[in-house]
Amino acid sequence: MKISLSWISKYTKIPNTIKEKYDLADKFARQIADIDGITHYGEHTKDIIVGKIIRIQNHGNADKLKITQIDIGEKEYLQIVTGAPNIYEGMYVPVAKIGITLPGGLTIEKRDLRGVPSYGMLCSEKELMISDNHEGIMDLGDIKDIKAGENLISYIEDLIFDIDNKVISNRGDLFSHEGIAREIATLQRTEYIKNKIQDIKSNENKKINIDINAKNFCFRYTAIIVKNVKIKESPMYIRRNLEKLGIQSINNIVDITNYIMLDTGQPLHAFDLDKIGGEDTEIIVRKAKNEERIKTLDQKERVLSEENYLIATKSAPIAIAGIMGGYDSKVDENTKNILIESATFSPKLIRKSSKSINLRTDASLRYEKRVDPNKTMRALLETVNLIQKEGIGEIASQVIDITNIQDIGKKEILSFDFNRIEKVIGIKIEKRTVQDILERLNFEVKISKDNIISVKVPTERDDIKEDVDLIEDIGRIYGYDKIPLKNPIYEIKPGREDIVYKTKQAIKTIISACGGYEIKTYSFINEDLLKKSMLDDVSKIKIINPNSEDYTILRSSLIPSILKTVSINQKNSDSFIFYEIANVYKENRGEELPKEEYELIISAYNKKLETFFSLKNIIEAIKEYLPLKGDIIYQNFLKIPYLKNKSSKIYLNDEYIGDIGNIHPEIRENFNINGNLTISVIQIKNIIKYIDPFQKIKPISKYPEIKIDLNITIDNSISAKSIIDIIYDENLRSKNIVDVYKGKPLKDNQTGLTIRLVFENFEETFKIEDIHKKIEKIKEYVTKKFSNVLFR
Amino acid sequence: MQNLTDEILKATKEALDDIKNCDNIQSLRKVSSEYKGKESNLYKILTKISQLQGEEKKLIGSRINESKAKIDNALSQKEQELKISEYEKEESEYLDITLIKEVRTLGSTHPVTQMIQKIVDIFGLYGFSHVTDREIETDWFCFQALNMDIDHPAREMQDTFYIEENHILPRTHTSSVQIRTMLKSKPPIRIISAGRVYRNENQDARHSFMFYQYEGLIIDNNITIADLKSILTQALRKIFENDKIELRLRHSYFPYTEPSFEVDATCMLCEGKGCKVCDFKGWLELLGAGMVHPQVLRNVGINPKEYQGFAFGGGPERLIMIKNEINDTRLFYENDLRFLSQLKKL
Incomplete structure (x- = not known):
């Protein structure tokens, strides 16, 4: 989610210099939320100055060209000839004077345009690398107190933080500028100024019929009708603020709802009232029916299921609730009257709905993370305030507000022992510091004489459920950097030995000492690899959602993977030994989870020489090194994938522990392996019990044996x-x-x-x-x- | 008597000639035993002495002794000569010691195994023991017990592979081992666990659907964030063999810890000045950590009012990649001998 730092300045003071702004970003990333990327908006406008168009004359020799006189704060006006269509007298514009090089590389020179000299250039946003907009000259009319002759950068410079959504996924309140601003104000210990909202003064008695049918889905629905709206382009500052954050400007009404969403975190939607049945229509919030269809704003026909929820009239769906509005009810240039929706929906059900149709929007993102049900009214009022301020519509109904939450607005109180803070963080933090941090974060705090801290939690902070949640807020704002290194004091006792891990490590050590290289291959394989290894009849546990056709089955044998590895490596080497210790997975009847057992596989490859005995020697070395009690015996022939007459089962004290054998030539051919290849597979579980940790040594006789x-x-x-x-x-x-x-x-x-x-x-x-x-x-x-x- | 004297002279001359003609130690030894044995001419003469009398016996006896001494002397002289000439011969031989036969005799463990071993050893010093546990898990061990309820986004199909939808899955993190351990044993608990984990991600230089994770957990009466910072700082200093490394805890969010952190370490390649590897930040994100969430403790029957602790986890591949300035994670699972044969450690 993107946040504009200059937008934050509406709520609290932000640093002046760019260096300080970057320092703030650094602290922000450590104490509030990680930042994926920072965009330095307007960074290429250092040499550009603000000009005011004083006069526009037509060019005698060219229809499209205009001659402008520009006030650039100097005694004389600058004459610039331009072809831009959007200029007007009194317009503030970016001016590149002669000698200036634009970010794209163009250096401005004095030019003669059809006999009229031009002493500079008026720039579009694209030419200044601010946006892709190249339709006309950048209009600076929205900037307060702008003065001709000043550097442009000082007016427009901004840092855009792209915040890592994952870190704030439990903080729905931070998907807004007002929420982020409160955090920044806390971090900087600067004053936080709330938005001022004016109550709506209206004598309209008109009510809207709203029926919340899906009560578990829609927590609150607030709406109002605005009539006589004048649809046009939105004011410059709104357009610029949306575009900076990657939201396309549509028209003034749609832009205002988006603007308020970015500001407050409350998604809003405007319907064309006349397209949804007029002022006597009934708005129904309900579950979609299977196969029900709606064309959404992006002009796509969506086929829905019972996982989706709709805003509908009696006759037709008009929006996929909380996700995207319907195309047929959208606000366009002919819209006269609108209904504005400000609602709260269930985060879980929105996530399901959005997932089922694979459609995520700025609105659904916020609903998924939870929007505080207390916000609908305030956001709606802000929207209406803005419409009234811009003079583009009149209130035509009461504010309708329906909710099925009993104790809306009720604040939870959390009390705990103040010493818990030190017990978790490890250092003492003063009471007044704790109180200051929490109060700045909008908590109401009381600390009693007997050290009980009571905190009233604002409704938008539903992530605060127990003491540690508050301790986290205290800790991060106080600063983890202030915590000194301190070794823990605990009673030390030797832990239980992990015999599986220890055995695996010992086997790896001895095989490596014998020249083997450990490989690590993927635990997933596919049918094809099994077929090539002639192992089709093994246990095949399937992954129901594989992401590649190469990896669809949990392997029940390590052989296919090592064959593949041998095949790849024989191109570069004439002889090598590989080994791997990994789990194999097999069906486990009657049990919830599959059987999972560690196996050791060793392969010996040599382009020319026989490999069987070098591998057999390794098995003997393992036996001696671990060491294993008893005797290893090789008997009973094996079948495919081994060669019958060059293979054997391996027994330790009469118990089967594995196989060794040369690989059948047909399989070698399937893997394009040229040369000798012996493979051995050992069951780790079966040898572990024979490990002798108390092996004794004896004296030797001085007489000949x-x-x-x-x-x-x-x-x-x-x-x-x-x-x-x-x-x-x-x-x-x-x-x-x-x-x-x-x-x-x-x-x-x-x-x-x-x-x-x-x-x-x-x-x-x-x-x-x-x-x-x-x-x-x-x-x-x-x-x-x-x-x-x-x-x- | 003259006969005997002549015989002695003859035998002596023969012996001396034989000795002179020897050109190696073996033939000299043969000659030596011949002239000292019972079959030698001198011995035969000696047997005749018994037939002689008085002065004659005395004279011949001393002649024989003289001649014996001569031969012994010649033998030892010759032996000395021959030895020296053999030493000289070997000394004059030339061996090009830069020649090597291309035979690989020593293999090695996988770089990931080596890094895990290092981590396990270091935490072993702090009393953490390794624990091995399952890879295929139920949703309860992998998610629910870790405070990620049924609707948690991480559980979605695009992040997790399933064997049975929403129920049986290859673990997405080693944290499931924490749960199994805490259910089995009572605090104090200090464990480290490493193993394979699986995420439904497409393969590229930075992502692999299978990778390794190590995970540590300590639960005791008085474990704090300060302890976490301290143990992890010392461990990372040891892993990178660099005492200048400092840690920075960055606020983060994981459902199973509260507070939660991303743990950054001073970039050891530029010592914090900023370089390509650390993306010119001077810091490297190395692991995730946090104080175990009280709900997780309650889920496994541990009273959070009595016990608390921290957990941490990270990828061994990442540590290796930073140490060696490698930037493609696929190298670890392609198993190319040319890559694997570089780090000779067992």
């Missing part, structure tokens, strides 16, 4: 681990599977294992016969327990 490899063949009914488990000897230091073999000469259901036993003796050097005895004992025991185990 003995390594014995046992080659055994088992069938698939026995797990390798169950054999490892029963191997025991008092001198056994370690027992590990060092090789697994499948294939000829073994049968299909057989696996060959090599188990390495390491014996150690702390007393003496082993005698070879003793070791043989131990081995025989172990073999005997294993064969006794498992009849189908063969030692080779």
